Amino acid sequence: MEVHAGPVSEIIARHAGHPEMALVALQEIQAQSGYIAVEAVNALTKALGVPEGELQSIITFYTELRTTPPAQHRICVCHGDSCAATGADRISETVEAHLGIAPNQTTPDCKYSYEHVYCLGNCALSPSMAIDEQVVGRCRPDTVVQQLERASESPAWHSRQDGSVYPPGDGSHA
Ligand code: FES
Numbered sequence: 001m002e003v004h005a006g007p008v009s010e011i012i013a014r015h016a017g018h019p020e021m022a023l024v025a026l027q028e029i030q031a032q033s034g035y036i037a038v039e040a041v042n043a044l045t046k047a048l049g050v051p052e053g054e055l056q057s058i059i060t061f062y063t064e065l066r067t068t069p070p071a072q073h074r075i076c077v078c079h080g081d082s083c084a085a086t087g088a089d090r091i092s093e094t095v096e097a098h099l100g101i102a103p104n105q106t107t108p109d110c111k112y113s114y115e116h117v118y119c120l121g122n123c124a125l126s127p128s129m130a131i132d133e134q135v136v137g138r139c140r141p142d143t144v145v146q147q148l149e150r151a152s153e154s155p156a157w158h159s160r161q162d163g164s165v166y167p168p169g170d171g172s173h174a
Contacts, residue, residue, distance in 0.1 A: 007032050008040055016047040023058055026065055035066045071106045071113035073151045075099070076130040080119035083127040087139075091127050092116070094141040098148055111152060 011028045015021040025048065029040050036059060045052045059065045077095055079088045096102060099112050106113040122128040125137025129144070131151045139147075 009043070012040070012043050012047045015044075017049065019048045019050045022048055022050050022055060023062070026055070026058060026062075030065055034070045035068055038067070041067075069110070071110050073112050073132055073154075074130075075112055075114045075148070075151075076117040076120070077114070078118065078120045078122070078126070078128045078130075079116045080123070082119075082123035086126040088127045090141050091129060091139050091144055094144045095129075095148070098145050112148070 008029055011025055011032065015025040022044070025044055026036055029036050029044075033040070041052060041055050041059075044050070044055060059067060075095060077083075077088060077092045079092070083091075092103075095114060099107055099114055101107055101112070101114055103114060103116050117130070120128045120130055120135050122135050122137050127139050128135060128137050129139050129147075130136070131147055132154075136147060
């Protein structure tokens, strides 16, 4: 059975026979699909001639690579030095209380994922957080909930990037 009929198959075909391009291929697949499906790993193993265990090691090592579908909205609270000194803990507490999840977790409805990051390049406006691709400065606990609710009304960030990657199962690897 042909597993890859869409753009993911093109990525795999482009790197076929080049095991040294494994990381690049994985990054491109994730950029296209939002995550790396098990079918993509299997196809990449054959095309590149790289053992599956080696691909899994790369995926495990690079924490930005993921094998499960992403949440609709990605919430990142900065805990870099500047933000830590200006109230990052209170921002995180508010986010965690509102979403009901801990760092590196996703809400059961897959609406939000939440993580700590260490500098968003917005130190002058600390404390900072990012909601999808938007960096928000001078965060306060009383405005964070508003920001989260506003995000929930906007389209999933993956669908805004190139219009083709979310939800999964859109033909990219069906
Ligand atoms: S430390 Fe938070 S934006 Fe730089």
